[in-house]
Amino acid sequence: MKPASFDFLCPETTEEALAALAEGGGEARVIAGGQSLVPMLNMRLARPALLVDIMRLEALRRIETSGDEIVVGAGVRQAELEAWPTLLRDLPLLAAAFPCLGHVQTRARGTVCGSIAHADPSAELPLSLVTLGGAVSLRNRKQKRRVKADDFFVGMMATDLAEGEMIEAVHFPKARHGSGYAFREVGRRHGDFAIVACAAVADDRGLRLGIAGVDDRPRVFPLPALDDDQFDDTINDIAWSLNARDDIHASARYRRELVRSLGRETLKEASRCRA
Amino acid sequence: MPRMNAARKHPVDFTLNGRTVRAEAENRMLLSDLLRHEIGLTGTHVGCEHGVCGACTVQIDGRPARACLTLAQQVRGGDVRTVEALSRDPAELSPLQAAFRRHHGLQCGFCTPGILMSLDVLLRERPDAGREDIREHLSGHLCRCTGYATIVEAALAAAEEQRKEEKPNV
Known part of the structure; x- marks a missing residue:
């Protein structure tokens, strides 16, 4: 399994990268850490004519606090965000998700934005971004735009990214005082893609449950309080609304059961953290 | 740096096991193949070639990483360490x-x-x-x-x- 041929460009400025992407159209792809893209290249599921390596663009390699958001540039590796000193305080959901996210060996190279761009329906970072109500900054040669996470993921490994555009950064809302967060997943092997992953937030606006691995993209739902009579019915309705399918990893029925049980557990844990 | 043509080999300068090396690689060449086929260090093994088995793990800039999920061109200027460097004397084990x-x-x-x-x-x-x-x-x-x-x-x-x-x- 070797990649097919492609031209390679290692630009020194973001403008140079964007010009190459504009020229390349659908045949050009950004490569950052490569932990999602290189397997696709090796299996020849992706055959771009041009790869644009953005890891030498210093402007994209920053983690910044901007108002009530943490802004993670397209060149920030997962291990760098994992080791960020205030992760536990500012992004406790991510601190809980990181141990499930691939392996030490892939987090060392893979970028945060790369995982968002890959948009695997069971991946932890897209789920976290959607559950927190984050956003993605996109840029082409002419303009910048900001898309809400929930609108960015449009289907199975499909996003709102247009030809000639690249992700410049992702925006994670900072944890608010008195909020609770929880993350859990079930997979066949530690570090594999999850069969089902759940992320929960409990704050003064109520409970929110994010679910990955069932529908073709991560989904987020508001929920009634845990002690509400309607709680079980609501979470069951959600499980049935998700277009669960049978595949070699799990049956649709098992996935729905995981949504009910993991969903309840993560919501409980998030509520406990809040208290 | 100009666009590197797919049909040709291009130089890759990096530090390998403490020494500066220059190798030649097509853009599509994986680090695992560069190490084994171009440089001749066959201690790095290749199993699944899609990042699952971990056999090809080397150290890049001090971190463990999959050589099969890294293009040779991505380590330009970087520091790579392979199993051959674990023991200073090839006759001894670390x-x-x-x-x-x-x-x-x-x-x-x-x-x-x-x-x-x-x-x-x-x-x-x-x-x-x-x-x-x-x-x-x-x-x-x-x-x-x-x-x-x-x-x-x-x-x-x-x-x-x-x-x-x-x-x-x-």
Whole structure:
């Protein structure tokens, strides 16, 4: 399994990268850490004519606090965000998700934005971004735009990214005082893609449950309080609304059961953290 | 740097096991193939070639990483360390390698170079690493011979030995 041929460009400025992407159209792809893209290249599921390596663009390699958001540039590796000193305080959901996210060996190279761009329906970072109500900054040669996470993921490994555009950064809302967060997943092997992953937030606006691995993209739902009579019915309705399918990893029925049980557990844990 | 044509080989300058090297690689060449086929260091093994098995794990800029998920061009200017660098003398085993031998941490040995490169980083950065830390790092590797128990024992023994070395009077 070797990649097919492609031209390679290692630009020194973001403008140079964007010009190459504009020229390349659908045949050009950004490569950052490569932990999602290189397997696709090796299996020849992706055959771009041009790869644009953005890891030498210093402007994209920053983690910044901007108002009530943490802004993670397209060149920030997962291990760098994992080791960020205030992760536990500012992004406790991510601190809980990181141990499930691939392996030490892939987090060392893979970028945060790369995982968002890959948009695997069971991946932890897209789920976290959607559950927190984050956003993605996109840029082409002419303009910048900001898309809400929930609108960015449009289907199975499909996003709102247009030809000639690249992700410049992702925006994670900072944890608010008195909020609770929880993350859990079930997979066949530690570090594999999850069969089902759940992320929960409990704050003064109520409970929110994010679910990955069932529908073709991560989904987020508001929920009634845990002690509400309607709680079980609501979470069951959600499980049935998700277009669960049978595949070699799990049956649709098992996935729905995981949504009910993991969903309840993560919501409980998030509520406990809040208290 | 100008656009590099797919049809040609291009130079890749990087540090390999402490020495500056220049190799030639097509854009599509993986680091694992550059090491084995162009440079001739066959200690790095290639298993699944899509990042799952961990056999090809090397150290890039001090971190354990999959050589099969890294294009050769991505390590330009970087620092790569392979299993060949673990022991200074090719006739001797490093303390970690010796612990693997003592505790039967390998049988066929195919997965071993990758596991050694991951554990080498762990033990360097976290001399107090315990069973859970070791298991966490091993989760990125597949071994079909040992059942992992002897690998964990070998790593614990190497960590213990390293701690004694650092505090000779304890």
